[in-house]
Amino acid sequence: MVATAIPAASPPVITRARPRAIAGWLFIVATLVLIMVAVGGITRLTESGLSITQWKPVTGALPPLSQADWQAEFDLYQQTGEYQNVTGPAGMDLSEFKFIYFWEWFHRLLGRVIGLVFAVPLAWFWLRKEIPAGYKPRLVALLALGGMQGAFGWFMVRSGLGSEMTDVSHFWLSIHLLTAFFTLGGLIWTALDLRQLNAAGRGISARLTTFTLAVGIVLVLQLLLGAWVAGLNAGLASDTWPLMQGQIVPEADWSRGVWWTFTHDPFFIHFLHRWWAWVAVGALVVMALRVQPMESRAASAIYLALGIQILLGIATVITGVALWIAVAHQLVGALLVASFAWGAHVLGRSTGTVS
Template sequence: MHWHLRTGLRKADSVLQSTHIPVTARPKAIANWLFFVAALIVAMVVVGGVTRLTESGLSITQWDPISGIIPPLSHAQWQAEFAHYREIDQYAAIHAGMTLTQFKGIFFWEYSHRLLGRFIGMAFFIPLVWFAIRRQIPRGYGWRLVALLALGGLQGAFGWLMVRSGLQPGMIEVSHYWLAIHLITALFTMAGILWTAFDLRQLSTNPLARPAVLRPVAITVGLILLIQLIYGAFMAGLRAGLVTDQWPLMNGHFFPYAEFSSHPLADALFNDPYTVHFIHRWWAWVTLGALVVLARKVRGIRRSASVAVHSLIGIQILLGIAVVMAGVPIWLAASHQLVGALLVVATTWCAHLLGERGRRTV
């Protein structure tokens, strides 16, 4: 009997040593922390969208990662910030004659966007250090968490490069290319955080589970969704949602031939608001088809994930149509951006379910 007990203990110890879970590791706690950070990024995307819609992004003309945490506190400090803004071309072109009170309104959104970005950075960095010191990170995940932290820092740098593009002489808005880079990097970071959280959550319930892998179908769907997201960013950067208030036609035509023919092909595809709008509104249906395929593949694995993708893509298309026909009201456009971020969350969830290895069958 004692021999069998000793043998069983040795086998159990061998199994534990072969997994990614040291005795001090806390994969479930780390997963919950990462889900919280991902939720913060969703909020960040929405605040960033409102910042863009209210023409607030250039209201702070300097990048002070440390001192910029403190907003203007005195009337003199507010006047100094307002004076900096009046020096750039956007003020004369869009906000000429605005009062200090009005300036405080657009300052609020840009300041909130930057402050939330700093908070997300601290919400990631401080717990990461804590988990590392206490040796609670499962083997093989430390490098991934550090890479995600670095990606978040890069996202902040891209944000400043985006703002700086709008501060150049002759510019009254930020570059839509930098806007796309800024948004896509945020969503990619969020997807990476979620993927890691899903891996860790599975590891917490099954010590033998291995990290999920990207299946070909998930890669294909992800690329199709990526194109739609990039053109969504172009829509915001070029104010392309305002070129028409009609659907399915655009100012009485299915395709904007006149505007398209006035540009070289490459320029029209990436810089003409009418062409960008046309691509975004109809590529949405390609994206719908791809996401339906992905959702159907995971229906037998996790029905709730399949329902989430089906529901969100339907809502997103309806919101997109409503935004255009209503003339791009801020609340509706912000809702469109929120659902877009949630759609990335649901897509990541489905892709991970397809790629899970070592899933328990009991």
């Protein structure tokens, strides 16, 4: 009898990677970004953004601790065009300044907290060699996005500090906000990839399909218009819906050219934002219908965020941009971005690559 050689079993692959733990950490960071978006909305709506006129990444973490420190900060604010032309003539005193200072300080403090919550665990997972292969560049890119977000925030504030300015640039505001949304989407997408890796035991990265890219462009345009509406205070252009000034298309200033009207006229930008919303609704509903058979929870998240966002948008208009309704509108906008990222990931799994 001839003995048959039995091949030796392959040794088990030993890995210290912890995709589930890293995914959970990224979801925590994403939650903090959602809170940051809400606080940013409060900062904008309370006109608090220009209350801190200097950028001190380290020492700025502490608020003024004495009456003299508070007065010094107030003196700096009094040099801004916003104080000289808006809040000063309205009779702002030191106690009112402290209120707007708090929101801008808290907004910046939360940004620092998010940076630490991301950077410290990243270093921990990295040093312990627990980051799965191929994910280090992505995590570093997300960290860089966070740093850019802070820089863009300062550029936004600086754009409104001139003696002739009474507000920040709506262009810089939109860059600041869209970077936050892009970071949020990247956190969700990467966390979902890591959850798939944990479940499947192998790297299956989803890919952004042509369809979801098209839907994403539609959504980004709507978010951009929303940021411009906020930056130009264009939400106050009308407190009626669906008509503006008693008509569908409001009167707009075309005397400075088409480009200026599309990028600066508050009435026309408000009009674009409220009607492009329905293009976004159609695109996202079609997307949710495609997602439904594959993962019903993701589709439900899109439907829910979309429905609430529509109602909040209308409520924001007819209440004359009531603070908490407008803040909720911005927060649910961020949740809509998160649900879009979830749905896009579901649709991209079938085209993913195995590593």
